[in-house]
Amino acid sequence: xxxxIKQLLDEISVxxxxxxxxxxxxxxxxxxxxxxIPSLFGDFKNVEPELRKEIGQAxxxxxxxxxxxxxxxxxxxxxxxxxxxxxxxxxLPVNFEELGTRHPLSIVRNKIIEIFARLGxxxxxxxxxxxxxxxxTALNFPADHPARDMQDTFFIEKNPDIALRTHTSxxxxxxxxxxxxxxxxxxxxxxxxxxxxxxxxxxxxHQVEGLYINKNVSFADLKQTLLYFAREFFGEHTQIRLRxxxxxxxxxxxxxxxxxxxxxxxxxxxxxxxGWVEILGCGMVDPNVLENCGIDSKEYTGFAFGMGIExxxxxxxxxxxxxxxxxxxxxxxxxxxxxx
Ligand code: PHE
Numbered sequence: 001x002x003x004x005i006k007q008l009l010d011e012i013s014v015x016x017x018x019x020x021x022x023x024x025x026x027x028x029x030x031x032x033x034x035x036x037i038p039s040l041f042g043d044f045k046n047v048e049p050e051l052r053k054e055i056g057q058a059x060x061x062x063x064x065x066x067x068x069x070x071x072x073x074x075x076x077x078x079x080x081x082x083x084x085x086x087x088x089x090x091x092l093p094v095n096f097e098e099l100g101t102r103h104p105l106s107i108v109r110n111k112i113i114e115i116f117a118r119l120g121x122x123x124x125x126x127x128x129x130x131x132x133x134x135x136x137t138a139l140n141f142p143a144d145h146p147a148r149d150m151q152d153t154f155f156i157e158k159n160p161d162i163a164l165r166t167h168t169s170x171x172x173x174x175x176x177x178x179x180x181x182x183x184x185x186x187x188x189x190x191x192x193x194x195x196x197x198x199x200x201x202x203x204x205x206h207q208v209e210g211l212y213i214n215k216n217v218s219f220a221d222l223k224q225t226l227l228y229f230a231r232e233f234f235g236e237h238t239q240i241r242l243r244x245x246x247x248x249x250x251x252x253x254x255x256x257x258x259x260x261x262x263x264x265x266x267x268x269x270x271x272x273x274x275g276w277v278e279i280l281g282c283g284m285v286d287p288n289v290l291e292n293c294g295i296d297s298k299e300y301t302g303f304a305f306g307m308g309i310e311x312x313x314x315x316x317x318x319x320x321x322x323x324x325x326x327x328x329x330x331x332x333x334x335x336x337x338x339x340x
Contacts, residue, residue, distance in 0.1 A: 001040070001047060005058045008036060012066050016073070018080070023073050030066045037063050102338040105206055105325055108313040109188050110338070112208050115232045119225065121184045121210065126171035128190055132161045134170040138292040139249040152194035154203075164192035167306060169249060172211040176293035181300050182214040188309070199321040206309040211285070213295065213302030219252070219284060222303035226256055226282065234261045234316070241276060250283025250304055261315060270318070277315055280307035 012030065017023050030037050040059055047055050102110075113123055126134075141148050156162040171187035188208045195201045212221070223242065230238045239259040247253045257278050260271035267273035282305035287297035310322050317336065319325075324332050 001043065001051075001055055002058070004040065005055070005062055008040075009062055009065060012062070012069055015069060018077070020077055023070070023077065026073075027070055031063075031070065037066055101334045101336060103325075103333060104313050104317060104319075104336040105309050107336055107338045108309050108316060109206065109208065111233065112229075112307075112309070112312070113186065113188065115229055116186045116210060119184070119228070121186045121212075124171050124175050124185045124187050125189060126165075126168070126174050126187065128165055128192070129156070130163060130165040130170045132163065134173045135163060135165050135167070138173045138289065139169055140286050140288045140292070141248045145248070154192050154194055165189075166193050167191050168207045168209045169304070169306065172209060172304065173289075173293055175211065176213070176290070176295055181295060181302075182212075183302070184212050186210045197323065199323065202310070202322050202326065204326070205322070207306055208309060209304065209306035211302060211304045213285065213290070213300050215300060217284075217301045217303055219303070222282060222284070222305070225303075226280070226305060230256075230258050230279070233312070234258055237264070239265065242282075245281060245283075247281060247283055249286050249289045251286045253281065253283035256280050256282055256305075262318065270315070279312060279315065280305050282306070 008030070015026060017026070027035075029035055032038070037059075040062075044052075044056065044059065117123075135153075136148060137143070153166050154164040156164075168187040168189045168191060171189065172185065175183060175185050175187075186208055187210075189206065190204060191207050192204055195203050197203060210225075212225070223240075227240050230240050237259075238261065241257045242254040243257065245253045245255040255278055257276035259265040260268060260275055260277050262268050262270045263275070265271075265275040267275050271277050282303065285302040285304050290297040290300060290302070310325055313319065313325070314322065
């Protein structure tokens with residue numbers, strides 16, 4: 001028994017291998033249930049009592065040596081495998097995951113919200129599928145009035161009372177119905193109009209509309225608010241001009257131009273050499289609208305304005321085709337850097 005132990009100890013201490021298969025055979029030969037070492041343990045019961053202590057120790061020692069050998073060789077082989085698997089070149093630069101970027105429309109929307117938040121405006125949202133009352137009637141669009149054609153509408157089939165909203169003024173009707181003045185709110189959101197898709201127009205686009213209702217709100221307040229917005233958004237030298245216009249829900253109504261932010265007003269292709277570009281519609285809320293929404297028009301006045309986010313973004317970033325916003329081409333989308 002002693003000799004057998006000595007022989008196995010020698011075999012084990014010189015054993016080495018670079019192959020996993022050979023190492024597994026080593027384990028089976030010496031350490032598995034029917035392997036040589038367990039079978040020596042099995043023979044231990046026949047050892048004479050006076051030799052038991054010595055042989056017992058030698059056997060335990062043998063078993064420990066075999067296990068140590070197995071685990072140290074396993075470790076070496078595993079690390080070799082890792083190094084040789086694939087072409088691991090530690091000198092290569094780290095492969096960073098590509099970071100996503102904010103969509104330019106989100107960047108512009110967030111910036112607009114941030115500017116008006118400074119003036120105390122909160123954000124209100126409402127449904128994209130609207131009823132006639134909120135999208136038209138409450139806003140002073142008479143039934144069968146040609147004003148309804150200004151905004152070619154997608155109606156829900158079989159129900160002329162339900163449509164995709166054509167502007168987010170509908171959200172402001174909901175705000176006026178449910179809140180008491182003073183109201184300062186802006187309503188960003190997606191709107192829908194039945195228009196042919198081209199470089200300039202899309203049937204789906206985004207708006208931010210604003211509403212301020214309080215006692216003694218005047219056209220001068222409107223003008224100053226919009227001047228502040230234009231300068232914060234397009235730069236401190238921006239000029240504005242208001243041209244008379246028509247909307248059913250405001251009286252008087254105006255369209256606002258800014259001095260062309262590309263040429264600074266000197267004249268270029270973007271402003272068609274006029275020095276001005278139109279950016280929004282606005283006006284004093286028509287008293288009928290206030291009354292339709294449950295607000296006393298003798299006590300309160302207000303102003304409203306609305307702009308297309310795509311248009312603002314196109315001017316800001318000099319984008320010449322509105323369709324680019326909806327094509328999800330990463331080469332386009334990753335050019336815009338968000339500060340918020
Ligand atoms: N609702 C108008 C539109 O969609 C914009 C607007 C809002 C005009 C408020 C005046 C006042 O075109």
